Amino acid sequence: MHIPDGFLDAKTAVATSAASLAALKYSMTKVKEELGERDVPSLGVMAAFIFAAQMVNFPVMAGTSGHLLGAALAAILFGPYSASLILSAVLIVQCLFFQDGGITALGANILNMAVAATFVASCVYSAVKKLKFSGSEIAAVFLSAWISVLVGAFLTSVELALSGTVPLNAVIAPMMLVHAVIGIGEGIITCAAVGYVRRFLDGKSGACANSEAGGETN
Template sequence: MHIPDGFLDAKTVVATAAASAFALKHNMAKVKEELNERELPALGVMAAFIFAAQMVNFPVMAGTSGHLLGAALAAVLVGPYSAGLILTTVLIVQCLFFQDGGLTALGANILNIAVAAPFVAQFVYNAVRKFNFAGSGTAATFLSAWFSVMAAAFLTSAELALSGTVRLGAVLTPMMIVHAVIGIGEGLITCAAVAYVGRVLNLKAKVSMNPDAGGGVN
């Protein structure tokens, strides 16, 4: 999922970096509106938790493995704007200190994982919760996690194709199949983590039923 250096051409690097910068500037403005200083430590704890959780891989199939993306986890508990800043911090640390994702591809990785994935998670979570059936909270959390992984995988495939690295038809199907399985693991882990982290940090699901709202920590 993390694109390394050398896989994206100049136009894609510049375009994704610009899009990520614009989105993060908007996220920062929204977070300043929604949070106060007392609530900021919760974001740091969330970032540390996601960073640690991403270091643990689980087997998928045919020798491949996956790890927690964390977009839905953060979006459900602290809203997509805060989630974007949390995941951006995690991605920067991983890139600079662990060589997980390339520096030139950092804008693309942020766009896929820290910008698009949390808002896809928000949209799916809101859509499922509107049905208000028994267990809708768990179903909404699981599906928001699964779709967030699929969205990031799709954007990664599209960026590689736009860069001429590989044909879209050649990369999209295997990428989506593998990440459909990874998404199941993401959904299960996210459901457990939302319950655990929410209890430890005294948080509850804060993705608003209003699709235009960003959510936040109480």
């Protein structure tokens, strides 16, 4: 899904870069309002985790492979504004140091995976969770992760078509099919990661409560 250099024309590269900059600027403003200094290291830890997790590929079909995107994971745990900054940091490091995605296409890759994917994932998660049926939490996590991958794949296809690189009707079907399968892996990994983090936080808060109770009785 990472678009390399030479696949986007100038107008698409400039437009997506401008949209990404505007979205990230707004996200920075919101994060400053919502988070304190103590929360900032947590964003760095999540960025490091997603970066490391993306190094692990899993087979999909016909010789293709996929890896964790992490947009839904970050959005669920930290909210879409923080998530967009987390994913952007990951994409910038991948681009500059590992040549994963082109510099001229960095704006498009950020827009697709760090902005659109995180905000759509957050909306899907909130909408499904509000239904409050049995298993709604797991369904919300899985669907938000799965759809976030499809959003990134769809926007990538549109950008390639707008640039004249490949006709939309030739790229959209294979891109969506492959990433629909990748999205299943994304959903499973995201469910496991979110469940682990929440169990850890619940255990930590429980230990703190017990510690405070013990301190009061002494």
